[in-house]
Amino acid sequence: MNALRLCGLTLASLLAARESVAPEGKEGPRPTIEDLEVRESDDALRVSFGVEGAFAGEVQERMESGLTVTFSHRVELLARRALPIVPSRVLARAIVDSTARYDSLTRQYYLSRKTTRESSRAMESVEEETSLTTVSRSEAEAEAWLTTLQDLLLPAPPPSATGRRLRVRVRTILGRRYHLGIFPANDSVDAEHVLAP
Secondary structure, X not given: OHHHHHHHHHXXXXXHHHXXXXXXXXXXXXXXXXXXXXXXXXXXXXXXXXXXXXXXXXXXXXXXXXXXEXXXXXXXXXXXXXXXXXXXXXXXXXXXXXXEEEEXXXXXEEEEEEEEEEEOOOOOEEXXXXXXXXXEOOHHHHHHHHHEEEEEEEEOOOHHHOOOOEEEEEEEEEEEEEEOOOEEEEEEEEEEEEOOO
């Protein structure tokens, strides 16, 4: 009897949590990665893109309240394996953490960015760079800092992978959300670009 009562309470709480979540139409459109462009040079790829619709609602409220907002951009160069059931091989990876914080006393945005690059040789970190903190008074500049990357350098594939079909995958983690008010999960958007053979 107690097990049945527990199941009933669990079902009721799940239905109540589902009702309390705002429909997608009220939150606005889902963020998307736009204008994903990959340019090839001699020893590297240059990746540019922007995340549209991410700097609104909850993110803007967090920023205005003085909390630090971080968007983590993960850009990977992948080679397809011979068998379709085997996951793609990661040849290179760049992770860019863009951070912004608003100071209401000085009315300035403090912006910082950390970039880590990894190569395919056992995925060891081959280069890491951290930019200095910049200061801005413009909300539009803070939004562009978080959501836009221009000419991100991604190491070129090793010679053994040049005969394979390559693609660039971009994932931006916008923060954390809680499903049913309990289970944490990363709120992210993805996009891919297949390189011409």
